[in-house]
Amino acid sequence: MKTCKEMAEVWNVTERTVTTFCKSGKIPGAIKDGRIWKIPDDAKKPVDGRVSSGKYIKQAVAKEKKPLPIGISDYVRAQSEYYYVDKTLLIKEFLDQKPLVSLFTRPRRFGKTLNMDMLRAFFEISDDDTSKYFKDKAIWNCGEAYRSHQGKYPVVFLTFKDVKFDSWDMTFAKISELLQEEFGRHMELCESDKLETYELDYFKKILGGQANEVELSSSLQKLSKMLTEHYGKAPIIIIDEYDTPIQEGYSKNFYDEIIGFMRNFFSGAFKDNKNLSYGFLTGILRIAQESIFSGLNNLTVNSVMDEEYDNFFGFTDSEVHEMLDYYRVLDKEMELKDWYDGYLFGNEEIYNPWSVINYISKGCIPQAYWVNTGKNEILEDVLKVATDDITERLYALLQGERVIARIDQNVVYRSLSEDPANIYSLLLVAGYLKIPKKELQADGSYLCEVSIPNREIAAVYKSEILSHLLQIGAITRTTANKIAESLYVNDLKKLQTAIAEYMDKTISFYDAGAEGFYHGLVLGLIALMDNQYKIKSNRESGDGRYDISLIPREKKYPGIIMELKWKKGLAADELETLAEEALIQIDNKRYDFEMREDGIENILKLGIAFSGKEIKIKTE
Structure with a gap:
């Protein structure tokens, strides 16, 4: 037994x-x-029923189970028509602590909008009995002290998640439209006998889309006053993804305009506003340095490093286990964990919820689902400003190592160009890193060990690195395809030609004698080949040697060993001699010993010599 x-x-x-x-x-x-x-x-x-056929699983789910809420951010619909992971105890934790204004910072697609709509549905006054949407949820079992808040507040709700435009004019037009719609949700104010004539005139001006920038910047303040007067109770104001238009402003060159507007917009809503019961904001970054929340001493920030609310955004291990059991795919638990687990919010280990529900709904096929949900501007910006030190650390991260980094939670988008070392803070809050170990410093920052959370995020890094190499001309799509195709069909000769093309392109593009060349070279190899290979390198900068071993993850692929040598000002015959020396060194120093010990017999050896932009490759 x-x-x-x-x-x-x-x-x-x-x-x-x-x-x-x-x-x-x-x-x-x-x-x-x-x-x-x-x-x-x-x-x-x-x-x-635990079969790997995606078609069968999707058919079975369609017939027997509730569908998964892909792209559903409407709480009422999500909890009634779809499989819903109950996060209503977020309401209890909030009511226990009662912060006046709360900012939740989490990566995109981690359930921020759905949670904010849940808060709206719970607290908002309605003609309908909305308690029915919570009576079978965890919050309802917490007692009358919590149930008594249900349906008792006017609520202002705005989400900026789709405010992504190329100019300030278009962005302002969209914000105006959102405010127009939100004012339209409160049409009861038009008939109110408790408002002054000038207030009604202002309300109708917003409703008609006629307000200018100055008038619109005070709209939250004025709407909250009107709601307080009408209901005799101050509203709750919820702003979802507040920093989306700010990020767009940074990348599309209207940063000053959006910051200037948001400063007045949020100040009116949350700073010294007596017509406010509670305020909630969500976003990716805490943008304190921009003075958007200047003087807002009632703001409580809850980031990925804080323990409060750590299990309410994203899925916990027990929630994922229960979901897999429901859909009869528990045998996929280890694979799903490898791909989508690994985030650390406070002390809680968290799964990426978007990727988990896509993985299950698409037949348990592991892919980088999260990367397709939006642009990766932060990674793009990192690669544009990466110093040699940063590139080397990216290489270490992609090899599964931890690196030491200082994390400042107050970092802003434009600080990246001012100090490239801020990339680790941006990568952390945006969901590209996790912190296995941290230590608080005297200045309020953290000295941390950081690493890549899981296989999905590693795939995102590789995709962005490859796109960057293609974009800047360090490699061509033809060469990248040739490497992929030769590995697929195990064509050693074609692989040899493709690697030679890659080396030639890389050396021609980078300064071959600089450290940046080596780092760019290895990063490119990881992006191109790391799914099939473990890549090891042993840089020895003294004589310019840098040998690279690509150890196949499956025995069907050949092992690859590269020995690089460089010298200045070599003639063609001298370059060929140096390449020959590099090839001989692979045999003399038995660089293939480890691979042969692992049973790898098919090994491609490349002796590579270069001088300036010239390259010569010798092979066995």
Whole structure:
């Protein structure tokens, strides 16, 4: 008889999955001895509908299960028509702490908009009985002290998640349209006998889309005053993805205009506004240095480094396990964890919710789903300003290592060009890094060990690096395709030609004698080949040598060893001699020993010499 742990190793599933099989009676002969399940040695792994065919899973889900809420940010619809992960205890935690204004900073697609709409649906006064949307949720079991807040507040709700335009004029027009719609949600004010004539005139001006920039910048302040007068209770103001237009302003050169508007807009809503019960904002960055929240001493910031609210954005391990069990794909738990887990919010390990629901709904096929949900401007900007030190650290991160970085939570978008070292702070809050270890410094920043969270984010890095190399001309699409094709069909000769083309392009583009060349070279190889290879390098800058080993992850691929040598001012015959020396050195120093010990017999050896922009490659 075997234990659940032993059988989990045999079946390549989690121990929890085997325990679930036992509890549900799906393993014939399994018996419980005290608190331990014992399983016959010859027991067969239950099929239980757990097939890898995406088509079957999607058909089964469509017939038997609720669909997953891909792209659904409407709480009422999400919890009634789709599989909903209950995050309503966020309401309890908020009501326990009662901060006046809360800012939640999390990466995109981590459930910020859905959570904010949940808060709106819970707190907002409505003609309908909206308590029915919460009676089967966790918050309803917390007692009358919490239920008494349901449906008792006027609410102002704005989401800026789609305010992505190329100019300030277009951005302002969209913000005006959003405010027009939100004022339209409060048409009861038009009939109110508690408002002054000038207030009604202002309301109608916004409703008609006739307000100028100055008038619109005070709209939240004026609307909150009118709602307080009408209802006799100050409203809750919710601003979702407040920094989306700010990021667009940074990348599209209207930064000063958007910052100037937002400063007045938010100041009227949240600073010394007596007509405010509570305020909520979400975004990616905390932009304190821009004085958007200047003087706002009632703002409570909850970032990815804070323990409060750490399990309410994204999915926890238990929530993912329950979801996989519901869709009968528990055997995919380890794969899903490898690809989409690994974020650390406060002390909680978190899965990317967007990727998890896409993975399950698309037949449990692992892909980089998150990368397709928006632009990766932050990574693009990092590669544009990357120093040699930063490039080397990116290389280390992609090899699965941890690097030391100082994290400043007050970093702003434009600080990247002022100090490239700020990239780690931006990458962290945007979801491209996690912090396994941190230490608070005297200046309020953190000295941290950072690493890449999971396989999906590693794939995003590689995709962006490859796009960058293509964009700047360090490599051509033809060469990249040739490498991919030769690996796919295991054509050693074609692979050799493709690598030679890559080396030639790289050396021609970069300054071949500089450290940046080496780092760019290896980063490119990782982007091109890391799915098939583990890449090791041993730089020795003294004599210019830099040998690179590409160790195949599967035995069907050849091993690749490159020995690089360079000298200044070599003639063609001298360059050929140096390349020959590099090739001989691979054999003399037995660089292939490790690969052959691992059973890799097919090894491609490349002796590469270059001088200035000239290159010569010798192979066996």
